[in-house]
Amino acid sequence: MGQKESYIYLYGIVPVYELDKTPFSPFAGIDKEHNAAIATYGDIAAIYTEVDAEAYEGEALESRMKDDLEWLQESAMHHHEVLLSLQKKYTLIPMKFCTIYLTQDSLEEKLREQADTIQSLFIRIKGSEEWNLKIYCDDEPLREHVLQHSPSIKEKMQELESLSPGRKFFEKRKIDQLVEGELEKEKNQFCEQIHAELTEVASEEKIKTAWSKDVTGRDLEMSWNSVYLIQADQVEAFLNLVQQKNEESASSGWKFEATGPWPAYHFVY
Template structure:
């Protein structure tokens, strides 16, 4: 029976030596996770039946069985989360498979220097996510009353003949909508640039739609940050300050973490 190697993540061998890997079930819920030591780095893996978990079989299950996908994706996420709580962890994406321990070991050895640099950048730091949401109705009302571009357009319309004013007022809604979108971007960039003062790295991700978030408000910004552990409290205080200042106007600032450092430890 051909066996495959499922890779969850990489951790420093030195940390594994001082704190052995706790018992954890593998991807098939039968085998156990175990470490493969490759010099300074150790791979946390489990073995899988190659006939059941081949690339073709997994693709078929992903396409046809949403319940299976959710169950396995949750298992992967929870396992990597548990590793990240105890070790400096380079997390791997869902369903990272190798044909043998030898092929995995060769890959790690070929990237020895890059991995060492990545572990050095992650040690003592945490990944956090910040999402900004906005109540569109409240924002449109605010923009309609206080936006300089909208006010200027209103003054222009007042100077027009009454007949034209009616049609131009109709067009004003479009101006308000455009200025509201610009305000979302401005707030996001302002918050992001401010938060960069408290972090080692920060990057912007694609916004999620309401089907994913389950919220009635639109997501307007989605940032991830790598933060020294000793600065996390100060970082979160900045988020709370924004919430206090802008919450009544329909803005929400939600920080979550710490997460496995997927965005700051790319390894394929």
Template sequence: MGECIYVYCVTQEPCHLIEQCKLNVDLYSLEHHGLRAVARTVSTDDFAETKFQENVKNTVWLKTWALEHHEVLASFVGVVTFLPFKFATVFHSEKNVLAMLDKHEMAMKGRLRKLTGMLEYGVKARVDDDAVKGHVATISPEVRAFDQELAESSPGKAFFLKKKKEIILEHEVQSFFERHMRESMLYLASHAQENTLPACEMADSDGNNGLKAEFLVKQAEKEVFLHEFEARKRVLGVCGIHLECTGPWPPYNFADFSVQ
């Protein structure tokens, strides 16, 4: 059994700040030109390339290591500025880690400057379809016009009008959701330094209506961001659109860096 070096992140913070963030993990740092790679030694039985490909198929193994990776990084949030590395970033030796720091020194230092004093928050939205349909049906002139025509129609004509109304209502609901969510997300973005809105999703993994985006917020302005989020949450909740804010997280979506 051999050993390799697992790197969690890179920072420029003093060692004593890194020390106070330790969990039950034997971390240490490797320093080069003011950059510190926060690392630990791990077994090649776990992370050598061929072994790793087998191990990730083991859900217990994967969950254990992925959770540790996240918990180590989460312990740094709000304490130190750092560039989070992807899960299972390993090097054959400390020499290779130092070579990586040397190669990417300027890029890392530049990104660390941009992340100083920042926090990442995630915002998700989901739709209560029935609630939104009910709300849209009361405010849409086109839908209300159909309701009036239905009330005055014969049974045969009413059948076809109902089908047409359902199609129009579905379109109106989607349009309502997209319009109000885009407006809300853009408003929240005005209280953040960066965001992932260009790539935000309009549906969740199950195909349901939804949207998610991440925001990089100044630590000194987080209360303002969260206050504005709560205001939007209350307004949209009445319409059947439910918002959830999570974080602060390690800046996974704003590191803009890869050792590959």
């Protein structure tokens, strides 16, 4: 029986010189049949594992991702945990889940083409960690604050008393819409101010789309979602600032969640 054809499953790339300081320890690859290995191309080292070509070719892989949820969850978790482990040891440019090359030669060609970009990325992310911040809001305390402290809304509420029932109904709906507008404005200004302060201790930042309750499964609405690339010596300052803001604003219905450190997923693509 002939040997099975293999593809290359790429986890990430690291600088070669860092492997001299921290030798690479092979681990079981995503298919549990091959151990991960390293291929070097000049100053760039690719951390990869071989996988069965038949199982990881385009249509077969696409079908597996769609139909085999257990495999997908297990494999995605494996990929993520490998990257977390590598990131603790090396300046890692992480690859997306199921980054496949057909041959060693095609991988080498790609890395040679991108060598300058890769070296620039190594410099950008060296000694840094990615941290995510999600800000949630309980609208009720904030809505009450808007009602109590907006002069225009207080004035309109007072005007309601002198209106007929029919007119009062329609004017109340207008006020409700005004309150919702003020609420969103208040939330945006608050989150943008927090983001501006956190950006002071970050090297780079990106604002992401806030997730809906359907995605988070939370009772509170997500008002903000952002990621920060932070030098290791600034992480404590970042987390202290998040904690301070969380404590200061908790009574107003705000909740902050910082998670990390992650590989620099959002700053290498």
